[in-house]
Each structure stands twice: as structure tokens, then as C-alpha cells.
Amino acid sequence: MKRVQFSRYGGPEEMSLAEYSLPALEPRRVRVRVKAAAINPLDWKIRRGVMKFVTGNRFPQGMGSDFAGIVDEVGTAVTDVRVGDEVFGTVEIKRQGAFAEVVDADARLVAPKPAALSFSEAACLPIPFATAWAAIVGAARAGSESRIFIHGCSGAVGSSAVQLAQACGAQVSGACGEASLASVELAGVRPAFTYPDKTSFAAYGPYDAVFDTLGTLDVAEGLAMLKSGGRFIDINPTPGRMLRGFISGRYRMVFATGGFRNLREIARLACEGKIHVSIGLEAPFTDALTVIRNAELGRRPAGRIVLIM
Incomplete structure (x- = not known):
């Protein structure tokens, strides 16, 4: 079988199809x-080795997290998944390898793929929407009276957070790059600001929650934008930010793992049209190295990129 893998940490040149x-x-x-x-x-x-304190130094390591496909084999203790089922899911950080012909996954991180969703659509759901779920539904506790600000509202996690917040009835505003302003406004972000316009988006508060998807909003500035009892939510685990999370009750670091148990609910919302994914490119698996390299270097279309096996 073939997969995308690497034998040491580094840039795109370390990848191979092996x-x-x-x-x-x-x-x-x-x-x-x-x-x-x-x-x-x-x-x-x-x-690149950003998570090597988790992934370790055993090589080769596979690449790829989110996938959709057909079950080939189940372990002896698995009772809710059968051979032949169409599923989608993700793999643990320690056991990457979804850019492959066959992937080995924890059954708890796999959910039935609804017939209404294509394999490509389903593959786009796990990490972005599970991360957004942990932030918006879990940490922010979004509801009909909530005012939520999303810093980085045009990216995969940011746009997922916008949709989940809206599905909860929250009022959503946010910041993005100049080129994305029109598209996020069309998605219902009201008002939408550009990143340099900090004075304006801070003045539009206070907010029940500020969700920084990029790790570029100063923590003190984010906390100052909150209502009493509000939360600054982060997904960028630097040592300094992690320490801030331990000492401030209003600062929360969240991870996709906090939302993986909700994959079935995420799929249901997608089938109901309350959330959706925008796919910008479907490329054959044989082109994986070029496609991943281009995406990493910023040469990519608007929307998600999917490898088709």
C-alpha cells in the first residue's frame, strides 16, 4: 500500500509517496x-516538528488526519462499526496516516458517513468542526443571546466556528484579511473587520466570547474585549499562552479532541444544511506531494483541498 510519509522532521522536501x-x-x-x-x-x-513532543522520533511517520472511506476490517472489541460501512473520521496526532490507501483509526474517532454527504465533504468535517465545537459550543456556551467575536473568521476553523455559532443563534462578528471581507460578510458575519482595525472591533464589544483561531490577537487585548464572565478562547498552544490559561479563569485553551465525540452531531448539522464545507480543489492521490507542498507555501485556491483515492 502507498502513503505520504516522512523520515525526519523538516520542510516539504522530506515528504515521499512510499x-x-x-x-x-x-x-x-x-x-x-x-x-x-x-x-x-x-x-x-x-x-515540521511542531508537535514532536507528542509525535516523538520514531520514523517513518505518516501524514494526514481527516478522511472518509469504507471500512475494510474491524477490531475484535469494536461493535458499532461493520465491514463495508461508509465512515468518516480522524486519527490521533501520534498515529497520523490518512494520506494513504488504507488508514488505521481508533473506532471512537470514526462516525457513519451520511448518504447525503460525499466522501470529500465528509472528510472536511472532523478537525475544523470538532475544534470549532470545542470552542463555540463547549467553552463559549453559545446561545441566542450570545455576542461572539472570531479572530480569523475566514479560515477552515474560523468559518466552521461562524457556522456553529450561528446554528446556536449567536450574533457573530469577526476579523479577517482584506481579500476575505466580502465572503465573510456574505456568510453572515456582522460586522466584519480587517485585522489592522483593532480599535473598531474592540469598540464594538464587549463580547461574551472572543475566539482567536490564529494566535495573533494579544491575550490582554482579547481579555479586555470581554463582558464580565466572558471567555477568551485560544487554539494555539504556546508555552506562554498555556501558562496564561492556568492562571486566568477567563482564558481557555481548547483542542479538537474536545469535539471529536460530537462527530455524529456535526454530520447531522451538515445534512440539515446548518453547516457546510467549501471545497476548492479535489486532486488525485498521485499528485499528493505537489498539492500538499503548494498548500503549505500558500499557493492554494479558496476552499478546502481534498485528495481523492
């Missing part, structure tokens, strides 16, 4: 023949 063999299937895992795999910035961040 033959690999999966280990013996563990009792609580499933084998999925991948039909589509969505590209996330996390994928190349892991290859």
Missing part, C-alpha cells in the same frame, strides 16, 4: 479504505 505496511489491528481500532482525505495545516505542522 510503500508501507500497517501493524496488526488492535481490538478497538478499524481499517478504512480511504476514498477522500482533507488537508489541514496541522498536517504539515506535524511534519
Whole structure:
């Protein structure tokens, strides 16, 4: 079988499309023949070594997190997934490998793919929407009276957060790049600001929650934008920000893992049309190295990029 992998941490030049063999299937895992795999910035961040304190120094390591496909094999302790089921899901940071013909996944991180969703659409859901769920539904506790500000509202996680907040009935405003302003306004972000316009978006507050998807909003500035009891929510775990999270009850660091248990609910919302994904490119798996490299270097279309097996 073939997969995208790397034998040391580094840039795009470290990737290769290589033959690999999966280990013996563990009792609580499933084998999925991948039909589509969505590209996330996390994928190349892991290859660069940003998370090597988790991923370690055993090589080669596979690349890719989010996938959709058909179950090939199930472990002896798996009871709610069967061979032949169409599913979507993700893999743990320690066991990347969705950019592959077959992926080995924890059964708890896999959910049924609704017939109404294509494999490509389903593959785009896990990390962005699970992260947004942990932030908006979990940490922000968004509701009909909520005012939420999303810094980076045009990216994969940011746009997912906008949709989930709106599905909860919240009023959403946010900041993005100049080129994305029209599209986020069309998506219902009211008002939408550009990143340099800090004075204006701070003055439009206070907010029940400020969600920084980029890690570029100063924490003190974000906290100052909050109502009493509001929360500054972050997904960028630098040591300084992690320390701030321990000492401030109004600062919350969240991770996609906090939303993975809600994959079925996320799929339901997608089927109901309350959330959606925008796919900018579907590329054949044989072009994976070029497509990943281009995305990493910023040469990519608007919308998500999906590898088709």
C-alpha cells in the first residue's frame, strides 16, 4: 500500500509517496479504505516538528488526519462499526496516516458517513468542526443571546466556528484579511473587520466570547474585549499562552479532541444544511506531494483541498 510519509522532521522536501505496511489491528481500532482525505495545516505542522513532543522520533511517520472511506476490517472489541460501512473520521496526532490507501483509526474517532454527504465533504468535517465545537459550543456556551467575536473568521476553523455559532443563534462578528471581507460578510458575519482595525472591533464589544483561531490577537487585548464572565478562547498552544490559561479563569485553551465525540452531531448539522464545507480543489492521490507542498507555501485556491483515492 502507498502513503505520504516522512523520515525526519523538516520542510516539504522530506515528504515521499512510499510503500508501507500497517501493524496488526488492535481490538478497538478499524481499517478504512480511504476514498477522500482533507488537508489541514496541522498536517504539515506535524511534519515540521511542531508537535514532536507528542509525535516523538520514531520514523517513518505518516501524514494526514481527516478522511472518509469504507471500512475494510474491524477490531475484535469494536461493535458499532461493520465491514463495508461508509465512515468518516480522524486519527490521533501520534498515529497520523490518512494520506494513504488504507488508514488505521481508533473506532471512537470514526462516525457513519451520511448518504447525503460525499466522501470529500465528509472528510472536511472532523478537525475544523470538532475544534470549532470545542470552542463555540463547549467553552463559549453559545446561545441566542450570545455576542461572539472570531479572530480569523475566514479560515477552515474560523468559518466552521461562524457556522456553529450561528446554528446556536449567536450574533457573530469577526476579523479577517482584506481579500476575505466580502465572503465573510456574505456568510453572515456582522460586522466584519480587517485585522489592522483593532480599535473598531474592540469598540464594538464587549463580547461574551472572543475566539482567536490564529494566535495573533494579544491575550490582554482579547481579555479586555470581554463582558464580565466572558471567555477568551485560544487554539494555539504556546508555552506562554498555556501558562496564561492556568492562571486566568477567563482564558481557555481548547483542542479538537474536545469535539471529536460530537462527530455524529456535526454530520447531522451538515445534512440539515446548518453547516457546510467549501471545497476548492479535489486532486488525485498521485499528485499528493505537489498539492500538499503548494498548500503549505500558500499557493492554494479558496476552499478546502481534498485528495481523492
